Amino acid sequence: MREEDVVRYLEKTPDFFERNPALLEELTIPHPVHGGAISLLERQVSLLRKSNGDYRGQFERLVDVARENEGIMKKSRRLVLKCLSCETLDDFAGVIEEVMREDFNIAYQSLVLFNDTDFDGSVRTASWESSEPILKEMLVNSGCYCGVLSVAESEFLFQSQSNLVMSSAILPLVSREGGQVVYHGVLALGSNRLNHFDKDKGSLFLDFLSDLLSALLLRLLP
Incomplete structure (x- = not known):
């Protein structure tokens, strides 16, 4: 009988060793590490232990992710509740700066609202006509941008701190009117670590x- 015949027979008869349990103790295979012979039962126990260790590692990673997500949601809830109490754009900008710095540990941030004239208060404004040529590469796709900025983008958003920012997340603040996206501003978050904001993540x-802050901002715009 050829080896292939034995393999095919065992594949077609999965209960063979259940009916012949004594054979399990007599079969030997090489130890996966030391090279010595071990019984099939020992090999199965070794594989089960490895599988169990792999599953435990996956479970622990999932628990870590769940805890991280829970922490993020709690911080987001605090941000939303504080923003809901804002009565002016200055209040709004102050809350964002505080929560991003203290809760999210964001080193650099910049809020820019698009308007042809300054709003009452200290919130930075810039016209859409002057901003769009600089930011269009980031805003061409819907959603947020994560990654490294060009020199022009970084200088526009972070101004004097631009040389300290290695990676950024750009959150568009928008409304949707008649099926069109209208940009009201951007919130730029910066890190001095190159891969802190990474599009692959x-x-x-x-x-x-971005959606939450956009909705909260619209309440305060004149």
Whole structure:
């Protein structure tokens, strides 16, 4: 009988060793590490332990992600509740600056609203006509932008701190009118670490935050 015949027979008869349990103790295979012979039962136990360790590692990683997501949601809730109490654009900008710095540990941030004239208060404004040529590459796709900025983009958004920012997340603040997206501003978040904001990590939470802040901003715009 050829080896292939034995393999095919065992594949067609999965209960063979259940009916012949004594054979399991007599079969030997090489140890996966030391090279010595071990029984099939020992090999199965070794594989089960490895699988169990792999599953435990995956479970622990999932728990860590769940805890991180829970923390993010709690911080987001605080941000929304504080923004709901804002009565002016200055209040709005102040809350964002405080929560991003203290809760999210964001080193650099910049809120720019698009308007042809300054609003009452200290919130930075710029006309859409002057901003769009600089920011269009980031805003060409819907949703948030994550990654490294060009020199012109970084200088426009972060001004004197632009040389300190290695990676950024740009949250558009928009409304949708008649099926068209209208840009009211952007919130730029910066880090001195190159991969802190990375498009490969995804931007689901940032998109969620962008939508929330957009809705809260619209309440305060004149």
